[in-house]
Amino acid sequence: MSEDGLVKTGIKGLDAILLGGIPKTNVILLQGVTGTGKTLMGVEFIYRGIVQFNEPGLIVVFETNPDKLIRDAAGFGWNLEELQEQKKLQVIFTSPQVFDQEIRSPNSLLLETASEMGAQRMFVDGIGLLNPGPGGGNAPRGGYRESLQQLIESFNRENLTAILSLETGSTPDAFTTKETTDYLVDTVIQLGRDRVGRRTQRSIEILKSRGQDFDPGEHTLQITGGKGLDVFRRVQAPLRTSSKQPTSSTMRSVIGVDAVDTLIGGGIFDGSTTMVVGVSGVGKTVLGTQLLREGSLRQKTRGLLISLDEHPAQIIRNAQTLGLNLEEQVADGTIQIMFESPQELNIDAHYARIIELIEEHDIQRMVIDGMTSYSTAIGAIDVYRDFFHAVVAYSKQRLMTTFFNYENPEFLGISSYMPDFPLSSIVDNLILLSLVEINNSLHRCISVVKSRGSKHSFDTREFVIGQGGISLVPLEHNPVPALPLQSYSSLLSRAPTRFSLPKRANGAPAVQD
Amino acid sequence: MREDSRELSVQTCLESLGISLFSEWDVLAFLYHHKVSLTTTDQIARLIGYESAAVSDALDRLERERLIERSRPLQGVRLYRMLTQTDARRQRCLRQLVSLSENRAGRLLLAKRLQPVRSESGERKIG
Numbered sequence: 001m002s003e004d005g006l007v008k009t010g011i012k013g014l015d016a017i018l019l020g021g022i023p024k025t026n027v028i029l030l031q032g033v034t035g036t037g038k039t040l041m042g043v044e045f046i047y048r049g050i051v052q053f054n055e056p057g058l059i060v061v062f063e064t065n066p067d068k069l070i071r072d073a074a075g076f077g078w079n080l081e082e083l084q085e086q087k088k089l090q091v092i093f094t095s096p097q098v099f100d101q102e103i104r105s106p107n108s109l110l111l112e113t114a115s116e117m118g119a120q121r122m123f124v125d126g127i128g129l130l131n132p133g134p135g136g137g138n139a140p141r142g143g144y145r146e147s148l149q150q151l152i153e154s155f156n157r158e159n160l161t162a163i164l165s166l167e168t169g170s171t172p173d174a175f176t177t178k179e180t181t182d183y184l185v186d187t188v189i190q191l192g193r194d195r196v197g198r199r200t201q202r203s204i205e206i207l208k209s210r211g212q213d214f215d216p217g218e219h220t221l222q223i224t225g226g227k228g229l230d231v232f233r234r235v236q237a238p239l240r241t242s243s244k245q246p247t248s249s250t251m252r253s254v255i256g257v258d259a260v261d262t263l264i265g266g267g268i269f270d271g272s273t274t275m276v277v278g279v280s281g282v283g284k285t286v287l288g289t290q291l292l293r294e295g296s297l298r299q300k301t302r303g304l305l306i307s308l309d310e311h312p313a314q315i316i317r318n319a320q321t322l323g324l325n326l327e328e329q330v331a332d333g334t335i336q337i338m339f340e341s342p343q344e345l346n347i348d349a350h351y352a353r354i355i356e357l358i359e360e361h362d363i364q365r366m367v368i369d370g371m372t373s374y375s376t377a378i379g380a381i382d383v384y385r386d387f388f389h390a391v392v393a394y395s396k397q398r399l400m401t402t403f404f405n406y407e408n409p410e411f412l413g414i415s416s417y418m419p420d421f422p423l424s425s426i427v428d429n430l431i432l433l434s435l436v437e438i439n440n441s442l443h444r445c446i447s448v449v450k451s452r453g454s455k456h457s458f459d460t461r462e463f464v465i466g467q468g469g470i471s472l473v474p475l476e477h478n479p480v481p482a483l484p485l486q487s488y489s490s491l492l493s494r495a496p497t498r499f500s501l502p503k504r505a506n507g508a509p510a511v512q513d
Numbered sequence: 514m515r516e517d518s519r520e521l522s523v524q525t526c527l528e529s530l531g532i533s534l535f536s537e538w539d540v541l542a543f544l545y546h547h548k549v550s551l552t553t554t555d556q557i558a559r560l561i562g563y564e565s566a567a568v569s570d571a572l573d574r575l576e577r578e579r580l581i582e583r584s585r586p587l588q589g590v591r592l593y594r595m596l597t598q599t600d601a602r603r604q605r606c607l608r609q610l611v612s613l614s615e616n617r618a619g620r621l622l623l624a625k626r627l628q629p630v631r632s633e634s635g636e637r638k639i640g
Binding site: 065067084090093094095097098101102107108112113 | 553592
């Protein structure tokens, strides 16, 4: 037990949404339909208690053969047999009738055993079986409620923190059982299993927990073979921090990419977020790779590149062809590359892994390449927007410089920055990479269309991609003089055309007057 | 010849554990698989299909043979635990017999070596 009186479950991610753990001696109800992971969570609570916090525990089963329970636990690397031999764990098989009779007894054998072994945790699997239901037994009316009350009293008396599992279903008495249990216990955790498209997604939600605050809402639960349960905080949940969001004032990071630094006014604020918008093949990934590499080499900042499209080896190879060697930085850990397939992407788990990487490697510069793949993988616009907001909020809290690449589907000229998910207002800086058609060839151009708090250039500059990455084409290579606005037509239709200059009688252009 | 030696081995193991009735073996196997049980004699009898008296006798025998231990009774309920066999030979025998009983052929072999139990109706039961 921790100093704050909370019992840590030890289940990865669960203590975080419980804001540290569960108040000691709370009786916790785990409810859900079949196959949601109730037994597994109860067993892991006991197992982690023993191996991580030296808190012995008891598991009471009615329907499960203890041999099978031990076998299944071994599949997660939990050696329950060894813990039983060490007298830190007892798996007790009993029947609901015997258990009910036992817990009513003042000198209960079960609680005597718990006391003898110094148990601090208990898991009772299938508490609903204590309710005989209509015509299912001879218990007087209110018998289940009384049994449960006595059970909870016994746990309190023995100073036990207990988990009870309850299978919710459609039987006539299921609702009454659930309602009674929900009311009497201190903490209710709902486990769910839903169909999302053709896949199954597990969820966990804390419905109530006496004596503590917690992160409400539906979080993601995953079961990983050989490891156990993972709880991922829902991505929409706001950051819990007592400190105000820090804001950099004069501190500016030189990006290290000439094309960006020149146009954006010498660098960007730490903690700012930048969206790079452009059609496929215009150079967004190159720019991202370059700014991470430059950051690592010159600014000594640690970088993270996240992709749903390209494997790390492919990213490294492609960068290599431009003379951008990432291998060394990846090898020494100054640049991390995270790839996750967009197939069956769970956004809560994905976001948690990003945060884990950032904190583990103290990442200061991040590139997400690219947002379009997220929109395809996630589907729902609200979830996509929540993810995006969460990344932006987290980046700002850490004063981390973050770039998002967004593939705009419009090839020549664009009518909106992000046509499918209009989120460009959230970012601080907006960089447009465009293809322009001059004569019969395409040229790459870069424009900074927004940079909060910066005196940036509105010039559109041509750039080329070559050895070393992106570089601006020098201005002297563009000798056409700029003319005042009234020398153009079709400005609002975004296809400005320069007037042909009227000639004087002597053949000189009128503009020279 | 091979079967004879196997039977001999089974016989030796059963003798080493002090088991002579099939009901004793079934009760022992039940407690072995459940490790620690909070239950009644009647409950065990219902679960493995014997008369209560036969289970009660078997439990007495298994306790005498130091194969199991029982807590004090509380309204007919006891906590039953398998005891770890300190004698390596007995431990080996127990494991071997449990393994043997996990298939039908093994159970038939055990049934052949052990005395049957007769229920009140006179029907022979082999679990």
